[in-house]
Amino acid sequence: MTQLTPRDFLIALVMGLIWGTACMFFAKKKGRDPRGWFILGLLFSFFAFVALLLVPSQKAMQLAADAKAVKEKELEAEQLKLQEISNPMATTLEKREWYYLNNDHTQVGPIDLDALKKEKSGGKIHTKTYLWSEGMLDWKVLEELNYLKTELE
Secondary structure, three states: OOOOOHHHHHHHHHHHHHHHHHHHHHHHHOOOOHHHHHHHHHHHHHHHHHHHHHOOOHHHHHHHHHHHHHHHHHHHHHHHHHHHHHOHHHOOHHHOOEEEEOOOOOEEEEEOHHHHHHHHHOOOOOOOOEEEEOOOOOOEEHHHOHHHHHHHO
16 A cells, blocks of 8 residues: 655645636636635545536526526416407406415315405415416415505505
């Protein structure tokens, strides 16, 4: 078994510092934590560097999340438009029938907007309550439904 000489240790330390610095530099460019990636580069050298290259940048992840949110809103708007075409009387909030999940996760409804306002003022509906109406793709919490939240306040 060969022994590690001080020269070998120094070479390993310098190489670790080089890989750590490279990881820190690229992490900063990708919007990642440079100190954390420096330590990973110092300890795992080339492997940490390759992992960093494979990790998407924070900006790209944020853009993807924003694009997904926009696509969901467009889909909901398209769904409402289709409902408007098929049933023009049910397009306004006043004409819609609403359903909500109470504290026991039991579906309540259909109820109209006035009854929904009474339920909100009575404390049965709050910002974390799930609501649904025809034309919506899925159940949503009240705080996500800005058009309805303002109407109920």
